[in-house]
Amino acid sequence: MIKKILVSQPKPTSEKSPYYTIAERFDVDLVFRPFIKVEGLTSKEFRQQKVSIADYTAIVFTSRHAIDHFFKLCKELRVNISEDMKYFCVTEAISLYIQKYVPYRKRKIFFGSTGKVADILPQMVKHKNEKYLVPMSDVHNDDIKELLDSKNLKHTECVMYRTVSNDFTEEEVANFDYDMLVFFSPVGVDALTKNFPDFKQKDIVIATFGPATARAVKEAGLRLDLEAPTEKYPSMTGALQHYLLEHEEE
Secondary structure, eight states: OOOEEEESSOOOSOTTOHHHHHHHHHTOEEEEOOSEEEEEOOHHHHHTTOOOGGGOSEEEEOSHHHHHHHHHHHHHTTOOOOTTOEEEESSHHHHHHGGGTSOGGGSEEEEOSSSSHHHHHHHHHHTTTSEEEEEEESSOOSHHHHHHHHTTOEEEEEEEEEEEEOOOOHHHHHTOOOSEEEEOSHHHHHHHHHHOTTOOOTTOEEEEESHHHHHHHHHTTOOOOEEEOOSSOOSHHHHHHHHHHHTTTO
């Protein structure tokens, strides 16, 4: 029977999170413990990419991490950001986060609603003479590059931050007594094998979100018991609730 679940994500900030409903409904102990963390490149590492931030007139932000590490590097490199700089963000929530660093009302900020760059592409095309800089993680594909290429926009992608293993303490290793592990990225699976080189799955249930994470579990030689999203259960919480309901009597 599943009584203790490790969710490899930060603890939800909202009390209305579906995870809390699941914990109460099935009387399970949910422990939120990220297996990964994001860290910025040093200014020395960034310089190796030979990208001059001051040469660009517009920035494309796909996450809050990108915003944090962009402004952090600008400070370290002593780059003065022009008030005429344009910011293109994949959601309004991400655009509002910019005000942590600059006066929001005085900036030219554009945003989409879907969380995808394709959604803000029409706005970018209206400003086709801009030089776009796209801060990215070390783990990325060429989707954004290909999108911007398709519209003949002048752009450069650069790595400003990376995802690394969030190592476990000796105490956490000693008290690793979970019935279920929930992963959201391949790096999280790597963190498990790194921190627990002698890990034996046995009856521990493993759940994943996203095809890349599922593939990482299988490649690690582990058994995948629950995979999301599916057409019926597009969220991890929905899939998790269904799984617990099915195995409630075990």
